[in-house]
Amino acid sequence: MDCAYFDAGVCRSCSLMGDPYDAQLAGKQRHAEQLLAPFGVGTWHPPVASGERDYRNKAKMVVGGTVDAPTIGILDADGHGIDLQACGICSPGHRSAFPVLARFIALARIAPYEVASRRGELKHLIVTESPDGELMIRFVLRSTEPVARIRKHLPALLAELPQARVVSANILPEHKAVLEGEHEILLTEQQTLPMRLNDVTMHLRPQSFFQTNTAIAAALYAEARDWIRDLAPDSAWDLYSGVGGFALHLATAGGARVTGIETSVEAVASAELSRSDAALERVRFEAGDATAFALGAAPHEAPALVVVNPPRRGIGPELAHWLEASDVSHVLYSSCNAASLARDLAAMPSLRPVRARVFDMFPQTTHFEVMTLLART
Structure with missing residues (x-):
């Protein structure tokens, strides 16, 4: 590859x-x-x-850049965002969703978190795709401040990304190198993502580990x-x-x-x-x-x-x-x-x-x- x-x-x-x-x-x-x-x-x-390629069912992406031009990927050594929306090991469902999520970040005015200044709100996007193509989308935020705007504009996101079954906000107030916090706010009626493997269906909640x-x-x-x-x-x-x-x-x-x-x-x-x-x-x-x-x-x-x-x-x-x-x-x-x-x-x-x-x-x-x-x- x-x-x-x-x-x-x-x-x-x-x-x-x-x-x-x-x-x-x-x-x-x-x-x-x-x-x-x-x-x-x-x-x-x-x-x-x-x-x-295309094998990852979970994409754990750092959000950088600006509210009008966010990057979805990783940070460089200086803390600047590197956009990896076309990453080949992520699933095709991820790659289709990333541009939609970038537009939603701008629409809902969720400022990406700046590591150096410790300002901004959106730290990570965690997106999981089920075998049936449904998505769980988690916004990892510094505080609950953007949650009301995410709720307000969520219908627009779901209209453009109807395969999104579960959407949540995870709150990570600490400035440290961890992926997510303990507090999760579910924003959709559906709370679990069905993961159908062989003849067994597992229900994945936002903070649950899955291979x-x-x-x-x-x-x-x-x-x-x-x-x-x-x-x-x-x-x-x-x-x-x-x-x-x-x-x-x-x-x-x-x-x-x-x-x-x-x-x-x-x-x-x-x-x-x-x-x-x-x-x-x-x-x-x-x-x-x-x-x-x-x-x-x-x-x-x-x-x-x-x-x-x-x-x-x-x-x-x-x-x-x-x-x-x-x-x-x-x-x-x-x-x-x-x-x-x-x-x-x-x-x-x-x-x-x-x-x-x-x-x-x-x-x-x-x-x-x-x-x-x-x-x-």
Whole structure:
């Protein structure tokens, strides 16, 4: 894939841009195999390739420039906006929406935030596209000052962008390098974006995490369900469950009782709505810390299967040591950082990876997802 922004040196976010895709995928496979070699993976399945472009379902864009000529993209080293509206890894739905949103910023007079002077209001635009082409649009603002104007002009935005299902204002008053604040104001009647993957529909609320690459996420969840189906566990925990992707797919694979644990209250609300819609009575979700939940369980409460899908830091020593000492017979570990996966596996020598597979969730970058099935020896 070629990118004019990368070639011009204005955006280097995709560090592998321009490298042949086959070479990218082979390099990720090689890296994963090297990191997990000490643990004797039983079977490496072929890596799952992504489309090279148009793959991101979520665009997290910094807004710069002026109210009459806003930029949607990133900031340069001096804090000036660089416009990336034609970014090739964003979905076509994103690229169609960006010019409309730029016009709306001018119409509603939402001044872009200036990092140097700490003036202005609009910090980021976060736009998510569902598999059905619907959009969730979030305006990340310094204060609630522009909200009334956004409400006033929202009908014009929805008329020009009818695929916008959910629109919200997120309030981030602090001057710090974070993407969003805690306070969310829903501006549309619809509050969730349906994300239909395989035969499961998940309802995404504004502050809920969802895998970045829809096609690869669908492949990941389908593979997890296939790996688990033959094990036929009677009970399972999905730790770091997010909006319930793994839990809901596992629940449709058999009759296991599944408990999902996630720190984000918004994600838990999303998962509960999806569970109710699917009438999956043997699935439940709770808001809480994954490690604390496991350490607080009685020995007889340990399930046959534990699914973990942690952030880049991994599950950490406490949870790894608990799993090592437990009676859990299988662990399904989906990792976005093979280095932290390797550290966690070193702390669980009784749980051997019997199969593994790389899923290229992030083409044009060095990042990837790797899923392993661990069995107790």
